[in-house]
Amino acid sequence: MSETTVDIDIAALRRKQPRFRGIEAGHRACLGCGQALAARLMTEAAGPDVTLTNATGCLEVFTTPWPESAWRVPWMHSLFENSAAIAAGVEAAYKMQGRKTKVIAMGGDGSTFDIGFQALSGALERGHNMLYICYDNEAYMNTGIQRSSSTPHAATTTTSPAGKARMGKRHLKKDIITIIAAHHIPYAATTSVAYPSDVRKKVRRAMAIEGPTFLLIHAPCPLGWGHEGNLTIEVARLAVQTGLFPIIELERGQLANAMPIRDPRPVTDYLKVQNRFRHLFADDLRAKEELEHLQALADYNMETYDLRGEGPDAMDTEAADTVKRRGTRWA
Amino acid sequence: MTTLTRGAYAHPETSLDFKTGTWRVERPVHHHRNAPCHVACPAGEDAQAYLASLEESGPRAAWETLVAANPLPAVTGRVCHHPCETACNRGAYDESISIHNVERFLGDEALRHGWDYPGIPARRDGDAVAVVGAGPAGLAAAYHLLRLGHPVTVFDKLPVAGGTLRTAIPQYRLPRDILDREMERILAAGMEFRAHHILGRDVSLAELQAEYPRVFLGPGCQVGRAWSVDGVTPSDLHPGISQLQEWIAVGAAPEARSVAILGGGNTAMDMARVMRRAGTKEVHVITHKAIPGPGVPAADTMPAIEREVRQAIEEGVVVHEHRGVHRLILRGEKVIGVEIVHMKKMVQENGRLKRIAFEGTETVLHVDQVIPAVGQVVERHGLGTILAKGRDYLQADELGRVFQHPKLYTGGDARGDRGTVAEAVGDGRRAAAAMHADLIGVEPVPEVKSQPIGIERLNLNYFEHAPAPEEKVLPVEDRGETEEIEGGITARQAAAEAVRCFSCGNCFACDNCWTLCPDNSVLKTRDVATDGTHYVFDYDYCKGCGMCANECPCGFIEMEPEG
The missing domain is CATH 3.50.50.60 (FAD/NAD(P)-binding domain)
Known part of the structure; x- marks a missing residue:
């Protein structure tokens, strides 16, 4: 009963998949990598006529171990800090050549929130017709799980270890989307790999807009967060359902849309499945305080973005991933 | 090729040269498991399968899937106590699928359109079998024997078929025109029906056994204790x-x-x-x-x-x-x-x-x-020593073979440990399969009751809450002797039930595994793969992360340790 099919030519089948393959198998991401999934979903929606730039980071490393490449669209990497800058240059060159090819700059949270931030800010300010995508796994995973300015409060990393002195990271997760909104760009949004339809929809929306757009995709890192690879979607979903990672859309810096949370879950549901928050469940008064702090941060998000749903809604956290026979729900 | 003076380049999708499948310690496999409704059905119906047929191919295909087990869905859809709905995993989530109403709808559609049973061979050159009693057990046995290629003759003391369905179920539960039409169709399936035959008066068991190599006894329980x-x-x-x-x-x-x-x-x-x-x-x-x-x-x-x-x-x-x-x-x-x-x-x-x-x-x-x-107990007349002294019921094994009388089979109420129409239908089906095996010289084996898939193996995140359909029910003050109390459901409501079904243990092609695999190692096929799904694992690249198994809504994917 456990035999899968044998008489299908798998290599031929791979080439006949009814979706665009921007990134192919054989890449060396860890088991259950959220970023690999996010990048795959992104290219499916962005389609073949794109050029990608990639900051230094896991995605760059695991897709292009020389002399191989997993990419099937033009892709280039230069440095950690300049993904947005080279994308801006490519966009200017295409404009000169009269080409309509969309340029997408990609980076992790390290290159986006920290190292490449001024290049990103500059590109947005100059109004290049490009989409910037940040895969947010909340630490420098490629170099060994160092804290970034995206690492959530109280998470343990190799440079913000939980111990006698501190309960993990002392500082807060940088509110990047508000900073992006301050650039007054036409479209900025957040999404999560737990909601593939939402990811694709927002990529398509951003691609269709003339001008700079920004997308933040929450993508769990099983290794860095400390959960099994098969739980990536579950963990990502809980981040949304608890209110710790709000799914929102901003048009010209104004809140235009938020995914309502139908049944908000306590933050502990999200935290307890990850080793990076394990110290918060120790018998320690500081841990109890930090749990309350994280719950307060989730509650703050709920209020700020008015996330609490008012009864079932086709676009809320429970309905947005509903599946149907024959895959009719996935868009 | 342009010469690049600085940096490096690589050709597209050359990563395919690197087989990440070698990393794997566990592999995902498709594993069909029986839905609880299927395991719970005394008649052996696979409700999950016909709900899937209903959604994919419409009522006729669904009815054909259904009658592969039970030839009388318009009857059982009305009178059955539907243990399938008690077992339904959806019951623990919001409300069970209204399986009996879907069954009834399909049965009524078949009557309305005059659909014929599929799968009955025109040439039936197997050994002939006699069936005593045209109640649900006898008719189900006869029907399944026809499907297996045996000529069948059914004897009953009444002028018409139906047995207990006709003599002891009031019309407000089972309207006579429904019963009549269901009986008409099953008799027309190819069995010979001899009415007005009382066992021991018009025909003796010895005569039947002389003429027919196997006899099924479905006398029911006609005498009050x-x-x-x-x-x-x-x-x-x-x-x-x-x-x-x-x-x-x-x-x-x-x-x-x-x-x-x-x-x-x-x-x-x-x-x-x-x-x-x-x-x-x-x-x-x-x-x-x-x-x-x-x-x-x-x-x-x-x-x-x-x-x-x-x-x-x-x-x-x-x-x-x-x-x-x-x-x-x-x-x-x-x-x-x-x-x-x-x-x-x-x-x-x-x-x-x-x-x-x-x-x-x-x-x-x-x-x-x-x-x-x-x-009630079995009427002794005509059974002679088959019904032992001091016993009220016929003693038989799980296949229906009467103890000490290997050429006689029985089922339904006459066994004493049954009591519902669905159980009688299931007995008839099992006995037919056993008689067939027996007649072609194979040792019949009892059906293996598999463990149904539990709700903990499903991923409920992918389903939405939706209520069971509301059925029209006759108000108490309007209830009379004949008018049916329960009104059944509409085609639209039946279709909605098919959508609500969790498809426990069976792939329903939702695309989740294909959509969520980070490694492009689930491939979709237009053709149906050999295991009946539309997905193939590419083990050259699958790293065995288990995300597909964890996110499968139906519990159809399992992780197995690698070699």
């Missing part, structure tokens, strides 16, 4: 089953102002409701067991179908649970009342359950009629 209170019986005693049969056949019910019906089975409930319809003001049902409901242990629940008990109570029947009759109060030989007492089965020191009457709880119920409905 003997009953008395300490040896006392009233002079005008008629058992419930014969009164019920009489009312259904000719519309005559005993005249009484108040009546006590003893027993907690379907006959008792039907008789109680019939007495209400015949104008009896006070109808009391006295049962040792409890009214069915949540939290009541199965062993302590009245054997009657919960829905029937509920409707009877709605119609004014008073059910006295955990009561027994202590004494009949007679004037001369006529009943004027019964003394009833609180009773419950209690565990004794030897571990057995014993019915205990609690002293000091005796009360008197003033009634002018007592109708015992304490069970």
Whole structure:
């Protein structure tokens, strides 16, 4: 009963998949990598006529171990800090050549929130017709799980270890989307790999807009967060359902849309499945305080973005991933 | 090729040269498991399968899937106690799929459009089989024997087919035109029907056995069990089953102002409701067991179908649970009342359950009629020594082979351990398969009851809450002798039920695994793969992360340790 099919030519089948393959198998991401999934979903929606730039980071490393490449669209990497800058240059060159090819700059949270931030800010300010995508796994995973300015409060990393002195990271997760909104760009949004339809929809929306757009995709890192690879979607979903990672859309810096949370879950549901928050469940008064702090941060998000749903809604956290026979729900 | 002076380049998708499948320590596999509804169905129906057919290919395909197990869906959809719905995993999420209503809808559609049974070979050159009794067990056996290529002759004492469906189920539960049309179709499937044949009068078992290499006995239980209170019986005693049969056949019910019906089975409930319809003001049902409901242990629940008990109570029947009759109060030989007492089965020191009457709880119920409905037994006439002395029922193994008579098979009520139409249909089907194996010289094997897939193996995040359909039910004041109480569901409602089905243990092609694999290692096929799905794992690249298995809504993907 456990035999899968044998008489299908798998290599031929791979080439006949009814979706665009921007990134192919054989890449060396860890088991259950959220970023690999996010990048795959992104290219499916962005389609073949794109050029990608990639900051230094896991995605760059695991897709292009020389002399191989997993990419099937033009892709280039230069440095950690300049993904947005080279994308801006490519966009200017295409404009000169009269080409309509969309340029997408990609980076992790390290290159986006920290190292490449001024290049990103500059590109947005100059109004290049490009989409910037940040895969947010909340630490420098490629170099060994160092804290970034995206690492959530109280998470343990190799440079913000939980111990006698501190309960993990002392500082807060940088509110990047508000900073992006301050650039007054036409479209900025957040999404999560737990909601593939939402990811694709927002990529398509951003691609269709003339001008700079920004997308933040929450993508769990099983290794860095400390959960099994098969739980990536579950963990990502809980981040949304608890209110710790709000799914929102901003048009010209104004809140235009938020995914309502139908049944908000306590933050502990999200935290307890990850080793990076394990110290918060120790018998320690500081841990109890930090749990309350994280719950307060989730509650703050709920209020700020008015996330609490008012009864079932086709676009809320429970309905947005509903599946149907024959895959009719996935868009 | 342009020469790049700085940096490096690589050709597209060359990563395919690197087989990440070598990293794997566990592999995902497709694993079909039986849905709970399928395992729970006494008739062997696979509701999950026909709900899937309904959504994919429409009512006719669904009906054809359904009648592969049960030829009488318009009947069972109405009268069955649907244990499938009790087992349904959706029940623990919001509300069970209304499987009986879908079954009924499909059965009615088939009658409306005159669909013929699929899968009955035109040439039936197997050995001939005789079936005694044209009730649900006999007809199901005959139908499945036809499918397996055997000529079948069905004998019944009545002029028409139907057995207990016709003689003991009131019309408000099973309208006669539905029954007639279902009977017409099954008889037209190719069996020979000999009416007016009473076993032991018009044909003997010895004659049947001489002519047919195998005989199926489906006589049902037509005789009320003997009953008395300490040896006392009233002079005008008629058992419930014969009164019920009489009312259904000719519309005559005993005249009484108040009546006590003893027993907690379907006959008792039907008789109680019939007495209400015949104008009896006070109808009391006295049962040792409890009214069915949540939290009541199965062993302590009245054997009657919960829905029937509920409707009877709605119609004014008073059910006295955990009561027994202590004494009949007679004037001369006529009943004027019964003394009833609180009773419950209690565990004794030897571990057995014993019915205990609690002293000091005796009360008197003033009634002018007592109708015992304490069970029925097989009519002995014509069975000779097959029905052993002192026994009320035919003794048979799980396949239906009568003990010590390997060429005789039986099923349905006559076994004594059954009691529902669906069980009778299942017995008929199993016996047909066993007779077929037997006749072609293969040792028949009992069906293996597989473990159903539990709700913990499903990923409920991918389903939305949705209520079960509302069915039209005749208000109590409009209920009469013939008009059907339950109105069934519409085509639209049936289709919605198919969508609500969790598809437990079976792929429903939702694309989740294909959409969520980070490694492009789930491939989609237009053709159906050999395991019946539209997805193939590419083990050259699958790293075995297990995300597909964790996110499969249906529990269809499992992780197995690598070699």
